[in-house]
Amino acid sequence: MLLRQATMADLPQIESIIRDGRELLAAQAIDQWQGSYPNTSILVDDIHQGWTVVLEENNEILGTAAIIPGEDPTYQEIEGQWLTKQAPYLAIHRVAVSSHHHGRGLAGELFQRLFDQIDHAANIESVRIDTHPQNMAMQHVIKKNGFSETGTIDLTAAGLPGTKDFAYERLTVNANPAHVVATATVK
Template identity: 85%
Template sequence: MLLRQATMADLPQIESIIRDGRELLAAQAIDQWQGAYPNTAVLVDDIHQGWTVVLEENNEILGTAAIIPGEDPTYKQIEGQWLTKQAPYLAIHRVAVSSHHHGRGLAGELFSRLFEQIDHAADIESIRIDTHPQNMAMQHVIKKNGFTETGMIDLAAVDMPGTKDFAYERVTANVKPEHMLHSVTTK
C-alpha cells in the first residue's frame, strides 16, 4: 500500500468511495453527507489545490482524504477549546474508505501513513479533524489514532449553519510549548 497525492485521473474512484460513504451513513440513519456535500466541485478543487491524498494498492484506491494546510474557517470558533493556540496545523476532511474493503482497518492505515509524512514536517504542530456526533465509527477511528476531543464546531463556514460536529486535535512532535493550551503528550 502507498499513500500518494491524487490526480484528476483518480476522480472517478474518489467519487465512488465518497458515494459509498454517503450510502453507508444513510443506511445508519446518520445525516452526515446526505445533501450536496461533498460534491464533485469540492473534490475537483481539493485535487487541484493538491490537498487530496489516496491510499492505493494494486492500482486500486482504497481510501481518500483532503489534507488542508492553513487556517480552516470551520475551526475558528469552537464550543470548547483547542489544545493549541496560534500553532500551524493541518485539517483533515472528507475521509472515506472503499466499501469493498471494510474491516481491513484502512482508515487507521490512512491516518498512520499521513502521520508519518506530517511528523516529518517541522512547520506543522497539530492536526485537526471533525465528525458528525452520530458517526460512531469515525469517532472510534479518530480517537484510536491519537486525537483528543476538544469540543463542538458549527459548520456555518461551509454553508451548513446550525450543523455541529465533534472537533478533535492531535499534536505532533513539533509542537512548541508556548502554543499549548493544555499539558498533552505528543504522539
C-alpha cells in the same frame, strides 16, 4: 499500500468511495454527507489545490482524504478549547474508505501513513479533524489514532448552517510547548 497525492485521473474512484460513504451513513440514519456535500466541485478543487491524498494498493484506491493547510474557517470558533493556539496546523476533511474493503482497518492505515509524513513536516504543530456526533465509527478511528476530543464546532462556514460536529486535535512531534494551551487526553 502506498499513500500518494491524488490526480484528476483518480476522481472517478474518489467519487465512488465518497458515494459509498454517503450510502453507508444513510443506512445508519446518520445525517452526514446526505446533501450535496461533498460534491464533485469540492473534490476537483481539493485535487487541484494538491490537498487530496489516496491510499492505493494494486492500482486500486482504497481510501481518500483532503489534507488542508492554513486557517480552517470552520475551526475559528469552538465550544471547548483546541489543544494549541496560534500554531500552524493541518485540517483533515472528507475521509472515506472503499466499501469493498471494510474491516481491514483502512482508515487507521490512512491516518498512520498521513502522520508519518506530517510528523516529519516542519512547522506543523497539530492536526485537526471533526465528525458528526452520530458517526461513532469515525469517532472510534479518530480517538484510536491519538486525537483528543476538544469540543464542538459549527459548520456554517462550510455551508452547513445549524450543523455542529465534534472536534478533535492531535499534536505532532513538532508541537511547540509555548503554543500548547490544553492537555492532550484521549477520551
